[in-house]
Amino acid sequence: MSDFPDPDEEFELNYGDDLDLLNEAPEDEPDFCYKPPPKIASRRSLQFDNPKDSVSCSSPASQNIQSQKSSHVNNSLLSNRTPAEPVAGPSWLNDDTLADIEEEELKKRKVEELFGDIDDIDLNEYSVAVKKKKTEDEVDKELMDKIVSGRQEAKLKAQSLRVLRDVDCSSDTSSKQENISKRIPKWPFVAITASNGERWYLRKHSDETLHFQISQIGKHVQTLGLLSASYSRLKEQAEEILKQKIEREHEAAFEKRLQALEESSTDSGCELMSEDEDAALWVEKYKPRHYLDLLSDESMNRTLLQWLKLWDKVVFGREKKVKPKPKEEADQSKKFHKGPKGSFKKPFKKFEPKNVLDEELDEHDCPKHKVALLCGPPGLGKTTLAHLVAKHAGYNVVEMNASDDRSPDAFRLQLESATQMQAVMGKQPRPNCLIIDEIDGAPAASIDVLLKFLSGKDISKKKGKKKEVKISRRPIICICNDIYVPALRSLRQVAFTLQFPPTTASRLAQRLLEVARKQGLKTDMGTLVALAEKTQNDIRSCMSVLQFFKGRGTELRLTDVQRSNVGQKDMQKGLFSVWQEIFQIHRPRRGLISVQSRQNDKLIPLPDLDSAEALQTNEVSRASRMQCVLQTVQSFGDYDRVAQGVFENYLNMNLKDTRLEGVTEGLEWFSYFDVMSTRIHTAQNYILMPYLPYAFVIWHFLFSSFAWPKITYPKAGYEATQRRLQTQQLLQTALRGMAASVRAYTHAQPFLQDTAPLLLDLTVPSLRPVSAQLFSARERGEMAHAVDVMLDYNLTYVQLRNADGAYEFLLDPNLEELALFPGSRPRRALAYGCKQLLAHELEMERVRRAEARLGPANAPAPVPAPAPGDAAPADASQPPLACPDPAAAPARPLPNHLQTLKARPVRPDSARVARDFFGRPLQQTQAAAAAVAAVKIDEIVKSPIWFHFKEGYSNAVRRPVKMHELQ
Amino acid sequence: MSLWVDKYRPTSLSKLDYHLTQAEHLKNLVQQGDFPHLLVYGPSGAGKKTRIMSLLRELYGPGVERLRMERVNFTTPSNKKIEITTLNSNYHLEVNPSDVGIYDRVVIQELIKTVAETHQLDTAGQREFKVVLLSEVDRLTKDAQHALRRTMEKYVASCRIILCANSTSRVIPAIRSRCLSIRVPAPSPEQIIVILQNVCKKEGVTLPPELAERIASKSGRNLRRALLMCETCKVQQTPMQPSQEIPALDWQTFLEDTAKMVVQEQSPKQMSEVRGRLYELLIHGIPPPTIFQGLLEELVKSCDMQMKRRVVEAAAKYEHRLHQGNKSIFHLEAFVATFMSIYKTFMEEMLGGM
Structure with a gap:
């Protein structure tokens, strides 16, 4: 009974190529397609022996229509059968053919699997694909239903006809030949012209046969068991694979976000989450998946995104391959990007007015701010925003947080790897965006590294050769809670700082409501608003509270929120807000405070505060105020500074007690506070510490008002301390320079209190402003006395230029600064000239004294009368040398510089008269004189030889003369 | 040595002007060439240092007056370098450990030990011991005082310690019991007048007795202050007149004015003004107890007996707290506020009663 015996397979193998052509050629012929098959399907129907082709012609829709395709395969195969032939049940179906078909199915499935692995769905077309799939799915479903019903029918028939099949086998082999013929056949046919001009005729089957064949598919698989798995299972598997693949894609997209988004934020848009993930934190579960889901302030989001977009030029601009952008904005920017620089900003300009962001690019095409700094209290979604925006702009997020090693070296390494390298192994290599959380x-050193890195000055010390200047070419987003940490000071100046505003309570509550509805938690808007307010709009803690209440299984009511301690943070406030808390009475908010304080009443007994029943409401608010102040101050911790601030501000408050009793009491507490804190700090007796904050409560009750307090930073105490140190130093200087004999009797305090103020009077002689020569004896005496005193106490007048540019003389250890007070009695002031005179005189006297002190040891000569006793032996060697000087001194009265050269008068020789031993002039005889004269002449003239010696030197004639030549 | 106060300072026990019996006792004390540790105390300007130096001169001769200043460096256990000035002669060493604040213990331990541990090699021309003179002992920290007490006993063979203080109340009993306490009371006004007259006679100027009396009373029995004032009078107006104005000390005037302000008006605004003035006084290094005293003296003038008691009580309370605490401005202002409150209540009651 089998219609397709073994030879059929051979035929296919032989004529496969031809069949290809046959099938392709008559595509358009209307009567060929009895059931209008999709074009692709018909083309592919004969390619099953060549599965690689189908790989090459992968179209996005192809993998989604597997089942449909398989039915077409059957169709085309079955179409070979002649409709005229009597159809006896499924008997025309040959086992082998079926096996073939199934094999083809298997192959196809493999191909599909391959498709799944190789062919990634583009994000852009993803949504389209899904839509397409849905329509085809419906088609599939119809088909599958048919198959299932047909299969069940066939099963029954197959069992009954199994016996007959073996007999029919032979008869079917003959009929097989008639499916294709070269001549015009008798049976209905389709004419095909081959490429070489040959004409073939294919048998045409009716629709019924087709449907029947389809219905037979499953049956034979089951009965024959040639395949390892039944068709239905394969089909299921195929569907499973398809489904998995879709899910995988969803999950892949989701995973990406999941790894990126870490901070809590809520979102309703995660329909794909299955039920079994109830265990996950809601914070994670309802985290925003898309830019539009963000709860944080819209302008903030946009500004950050805008800043990130400024990097497009340097980050994406250099790459040849156009990156697929997740958002149409990005695509737009790409398009614009081809144009001149900066034009890609156009899409923003439409809806965004110029923000605080400086959009200019520097010479490296980088934005001016290399780093963005997000700051704000915890739980507002800073990290979520950063991750989402980075993702949105097409970056791969690299995160560093407090859990990482952030020593400078590790930090640098991380920084370099994150900004200069790029993942190549991932599915989609994207440029990195570094997010430095917390x-x-x-440490400050690490932030220095970051700063140096940003400014391009960072040159690694490890490598000997100098590196080229590196400019950070990847955006860096820093996130912090407290922007005023000292370590961040320098970063703050270069970074693009974004203060994170809290989400509005109503908006947050709306989202919470959405989440609650999704999770089946009964609650209402008012409760959620209260919750949001209580947690100060901390999204994370709101979500945790919700989940907690869900876990309890009860509905969430307003009272629950009020009563619960959850969601309250131990938040440290700033100094000014602490002071404000102390000085300002907050108007009690009815609902929240009262319940809270009543609850607190149980915790801490307040003996003095709950006295009168009539003042119940007042009492309650007082108790809560006390709690509030205590908590604030305790959480701040630095009591001394807060106390100083209170001390310096309380007098400016609007104090109402006319008799100053409140002030007195407050000051009593200040006094107590000081004694306590001194005790604590000197003795390290920290057990007393808890008693300190109660002083603040008292001050709060005494000094606070409803009005807004004007608080100034307490400077007076600090300034006073500084100036006191200054005066102390001055005092030390003054004491240090004193003469030892005076110093012995002078100590710091007496000097400061008694001597210094009076010294200012004592050192001012009453001098007329005239020349020193004209001073009277009294004036001279006074001046000498003043000079003496000043020298004793090491005072001098120093000429200084004051602010006006005029010169004035000031005391050197400036006693005036030490001793004078504002509004001191006027002193007798010396005129400028007198001070100058005095200063000069001081200098002279000082030199004189120094000389006198050094005199006996170093310079004995100028001393007119050296002490005879001890100086004589020491100077024993000196007198011979020193004597001529004193002796010569009177002889030459003229000082050296007045002497001039004078010609010495020539003394005539004749004037000398020869004298004898006794001094009598000698009477020389003429003869003797003549004899003497004769002797003189003779000695020169008488000699026969004269020599004339000429001085000088000449080498005009010089030749060697030997001794023997001379002889 | 040209100020009268330095110029006419007696240098030997026999030349002292007052407390003559005490001088005699001191002379007897060093007669044998040895003496115990001494604790000399008395108010400022009473002549403690003069007596100590006279005693040393009695002991060692005029060589004691040859003084030289030295700077000694120490390193504290916390590796802080400190410097202190000492006044040395061949026979003694004077140091004020409280100059270095809380590190005075180091000075006591290091400096005194080095001095005390060195024995005199040549005892012929010298005494067997050196003298260490510690001034302002009452400002020493407790640590330093405890460090001192064992040192005093241990090195008694090679060194004597003379302590100089204004009051013994802040000297620990252990030290007080180890010393012979010598109290030098302030001179009486009469004694001051006599001295002023003597000095003026030596200077060759005439001092009107009325002026002398006024100076004596204004000086608060502080001889140094009296002599300085007298000399200032002379500088300001050479033939001194009986009715001449005596120059006041600026800080005293300032303090008195502050007290007057407190009496004048009682309001938070006035308090902040007063606070500014108190800060000013503290800045100029006037010790808070002195400020307390000055304020109280001036304030009680405008009080009746019952108020006086309360005011003095408040002053005592806050002055005590001042010593326990650290921030003197708190306590000063607390006292001022208490006075204002008492005064204002009193005044309002008076007005209401009328």
């Missing part, structure tokens, strides 16, 4: 906890 940067306020990083």
